[in-house]
Amino acid sequence: MIRVLVVDDDFMVARVHRGFVERVPGFTVDGVAHTGAEALDAVRSLRPDLVLLDIYLPDISGLEVLRRVREGAAPVDVLAITAARDVATIRTALRGGVIHYLIKPFTFEVLRERLDRYGAAHRRLAGDGDVAQDDVDRLFGALRPTRISLPKGLTAPTADLVRTALIAAVGDLSASECADVARLSRVSTRRYLEYFVESGTAAVRLRYGGTGRPERRYYWTGP
Incomplete structure (x- = not known):
């Protein structure tokens, strides 16, 4: 099972997101945090595989949580889930190593698709040893939705x-x-x-x- 920490300052939204995650086979929610401090404590104590991280938190920004998580010793992946739409925030989150960035509100189907892709990549990294370039291409492709070919005349x-x-x-x-x-x-x-x-x-x-x-x-x- 892939163990998930849900971080959101809104108790009802956190409950909804927890319910979404627990509907996806292969995933389980180990904890829920409503502040940045709680999130950092939970990452250290629970050591989840994946954090669903809100950006707008009451004490410190989710971006600061992301930075501190990356500086820490706990190996954890982060999927940003937020209402923040500004380019600067998105750019900072991407540079901080989030596996994806979902803008609220979104449907269960959208989150499930991201989690399924993450699960496929997570399983490919479960073993040891070396991989070929084709394996790397499939791994990174699993974390990104397939792009639809643009119609003629669009770039x-x-x-x-x-x-x-x-x-x-x-x-x-x-x-x-x-x-x-x-x-x-x-x-x-x-x-x-x-x-x-x-x-x-x-x-x-x-x-x-x-x-x-x-x-x-x-x-x-x-x-």
């Missing part, structure tokens, strides 16, 4: 710009607002936004004004 670097703008947004964005953030044309940005909607990683809200068509406003829902 990965531009898709990443639009994706980052959506993830970092507080709330939803119109195509024009997203274009301003990403520093792209509105027409080009709209194509990427609609692609994300079609692929299930973004969704649309309609804002109705006094006259004319409702404005399409986009928000990120994917990994």
Whole structure:
């Protein structure tokens, strides 16, 4: 069994996340923490395999918890689960070695997919000895969702710009607002936004004004 520590300042959210984890075969929750100090104590005492770490904690930031965990002796993996969408936080978490970054709210299916991938990678690392490059490629691939091929005319670097703008947004964005953030044309940005909607990683809200068509406003829902 892969032993998990759930860290979230909201007691109800922590309970929900605990329930999610315990529904995934091969995973068990060893403890729950609601502050950064409790999280650090639990990592030292429980030595979990995986920490589901919130960023917004009442005493110290989850990023500081991540830094101290990395400085400690306990070998543990961290999956960030948070409402923090700003690029600086995401970048710091990635540099701190999180295996993935999930933005609240998310469904059980989204978390289960990440845990299943982590479980596959965890099992591949259970043995000793050397591995070949193909084994390494499969291992790292297990920790990352498969990328869908972009339609003709769309490029990965531009898709990443639009994706980052959506993830970092507080709330939803119109195509024009997203274009301003990403520093792209509105027409080009709209194509990427609609692609994300079609692929299930973004969704649309309609804002109705006094006259004319409702404005399409986009928000990120994917990994």
